[in-house]
Amino acid sequence: MSESTVHDVVILGGGSGGYACALRSAQLGLDVVLIEKGKLGGTCLHQGCIPTKALLHAAEVADATRESSQFGVKATFEGIDMPAVNTYKDAVVTRLYKGLTGLLKSRGITYVEGEGRLVRPDAVAVGDTVFTGRNVVLATGSVPKSLPGLEIDGARVISSDHALTLDYVPRSAVVLGGGVIGVEFASVWRSFGVDVTIVEALPHLLPAEDEALSKQLERQFRKRGIAYELGARFSSVENTATGVLVQLESGKAIEADLLLVAVGRGPVSAGLGYEEAGVAVDRGFVKVDEYCRTSVANIYAVGDLIPTLQLAHVGFGEGILVAEQIAGKSPRPIDYDGVPRVTYSEPEVASVGITEAAARERYGDAVTTVIYDLAGNGKSQILKTAGMVKLVAVKGGPVVGVHLVGSRVGELLAEGQLIYNWEAYADDVASLIHAHPTQSEAMGEAHLALAGKPLHAHS
Numbered sequence: 001m002s003e004s005t006v007h008d009v010v011i012l013g014g015g016s017g018g019y020a021c022a023l024r025s026a027q028l029g030l031d032v033v034l035i036e037k038g039k040l041g042g043t044c045l046h047q048g049c050i051p052t053k054a055l056l057h058a059a060e061v062a063d064a065t066r067e068s069s070q071f072g073v074k075a076t077f078e079g080i081d082m083p084a085v086n087t088y089k090d091a092v093v094t095r096l097y098k099g100l101t102g103l104l105k106s107r108g109i110t111y112v113e114g115e116g117r118l119v120r121p122d123a124v125a126v127g128d129t130v131f132t133g134r135n136v137v138l139a140t141g142s143v144p145k146s147l148p149g150l151e152i153d154g155a156r157v158i159s160s161d162h163a164l165t166l167d168y169v170p171r172s173a174v175v176l177g178g179g180v181i182g183v184e185f186a187s188v189w190r191s192f193g194v195d196v197t198i199v200e201a202l203p204h205l206l207p208a209e210d211e212a213l214s215k216q217l218e219r220q221f222r223k224r225g226i227a228y229e230l231g232a233r234f235s236s237v238e239n240t241a242t243g244v245l246v247q248l249e250s251g252k253a254i255e256a257d258l259l260l261v262a263v264g265r266g267p268v269s270a271g272l273g274y275e276e277a278g279v280a281v282d283r284g285f286v287k288v289d290e291y292c293r294t295s296v297a298n299i300y301a302v303g304d305l306i307p308t309l310q311l312a313h314v315g316f317g318e319g320i321l322v323a324e325q326i327a328g329k330s331p332r333p334i335d336y337d338g339v340p341r342v343t344y345s346e347p348e349v350a351s352v353g354i355t356e357a358a359a360r361e362r363y364g365d366a367v368t369t370v371i372y373d374l375a376g377n378g379k380s381q382i383l384k385t386a387g388m389v390k391l392v393a394v395k396g397g398p399v400v401g402v403h404l405v406g407s408r409v410g411e412l413l414a415e416g417q418l419i420y421n422w423e424a425y426a427d428d429v430a431s432l433i434h435a436h437p438t439q440s441e442a443m444g445e446a447h448l449a450l451a452g453k454p455l456h457a458h459s
């Protein structure tokens with residue numbers, strides 16, 4: 001075993017959480033080691049956010065081509081060339097990967113390629129080399145989960161990792177799980193011409209969102225020809241001559257070329273020496289306090305490895321929070337309700353703050369809501385999209401939830417995030433003039449309505 005230097009920070013895992021922590025730590029003058037067994041950038045860059053959004057953009061182009069005559073444009077949709085779609089997607093990933101690698105180098109971070117293991121509360125071993133740190137940050141992320149007895153074979157029963165590397169467009173697919181990942185793949189595949197059925201055990205798609213958004217998404221998915229079975233439990237899957245036969249507990253059977261298992265992601269913590277070093281773990285997730293401190297002094301954990309929202313920007317935020325503490329600053333804990341959440345399907349679903357149901361639990365009758373229909377928004381009509389802005393507010397108090405559905409509404413969430421996190425009142429926002437004709441006007445109009453002075457809406 002070699003290496004005698006003691007570093008300020010040793011980080012295990014180079015995904016969103018780990019590399020953000022490394023970048024901020026180095027910026028604050030700390031001496032950093034970042035250990036990664038796969039590719040710098042982790043799930044988000046290589047198997048998550050970026051490649052899926054490239055596929056969703058290709059899907060948008062396919063829809064625009066197919067529907068071009070609605071806008072008086074003559075174009076013929078001839079089909080999807082999946083290898084070419086993958087070339088485009090991979091080029092985006094490669095460019096970002098190169099940029100990130102260069103950024104890390106430029107900050108003077110020691111990057112170690114290899115599989116690490118926590119061997120002492122202050123040390124991570126990679127092969128025969130031990131990296132000792134005054135602080136250790138665990139950021140080993142997550143991998144796709146399955147259900148008991150459901151084996152992912154990578155051919156006909158696949159995870160999102162496999163779905164991203166398919167070199168053909170299946171004729172039909174069953175998507176098990178109506179959460180963000182399942183909904184996004186269902187949306188892409190439908191645009192690519194696939195017959196898709198989503199199977200979701202809970203009563204709605206995107207069950208964590210405000211019910212109004214889920215219902216609107218379901219209506220629009222139905223119109224797009226995306227089938228779904230809600231409150232439906234998976235029973236079994238068997239291979240057929242051409243694909244799979246998926247059985248539900250209700251007795252219904254669905255045949256398809258593929259089954260995509262999108263039932264969530266589980267933390268990567270087993271066999272890495274965490275518990276042996278005294279780090280408390282619950283169902284595989286590392287337990288932390290609001291400062292991402294584990295049960296062992298000077299060991300922190302961030303990202304999908306801890307039981308907070310599994311989002312890349314949450315990983316960034318937690319990584320930065322940890323770096324600033326280590327550097328002796330006094331950062332504020334993250335308000336997880338104030339984190340923006342976007343599902344990039346067609347239509348998009350976006351929210352920040354709390355749902356109406358959560359607000360009623362928290363504030364009782366002191367809750368008021370407004371729904372502004374995108375039918376009244378000029379730009380949305382130009383785009384031919386349907387949807388809504390739903391606001392949840394405390395009567396005589398701040399806006400506590402901004403919920404959006406419609407094409408491109410993810411981009412409106414930046415304003416929603418400021419409104420929620422700065423605890424704005426309806427009047428504060430209603431008095432701001434929004435540019436016409438933009439979709440952001442819908443945000444202004446919703447606040448005008450909440451303030452009791454609707455403009456392009458019936459009072």
Ligand SMILES: Cc1cc2nc3c(=O)[nH]c(=O)nc-3n(C[C@H](O)[C@H](O)[C@H](O)COP(=O)(O)OP(=O)(O)OC[C@H]3O[C@@H](n4cnc5c(N)ncnc54)[C@H](O)[C@@H]3O)c2cc1C
Nearest residue numbers: 013015016017037042043044048116141303304310311312
């Ligand atoms: C299909 C899909 C779409 C997504 N879309 C979005 C989106 O649009 N927006 C969004 O915000 N989030 C999205 N996410 C979620 C996002 O990717 C994750 O929240 C984020 O990547 C978590 O970052 P992390 O650093 O915690 O973990 P990861 O990104 O998983 O990184 C962990 C890293 O640790 C490394 N590692 C693990 N064990 C070891 C070891 N022993 N030694 C060395 N290295 C190790 C791994 O190789 C990996 O690179 C998506 C996820 C998926 C799967």
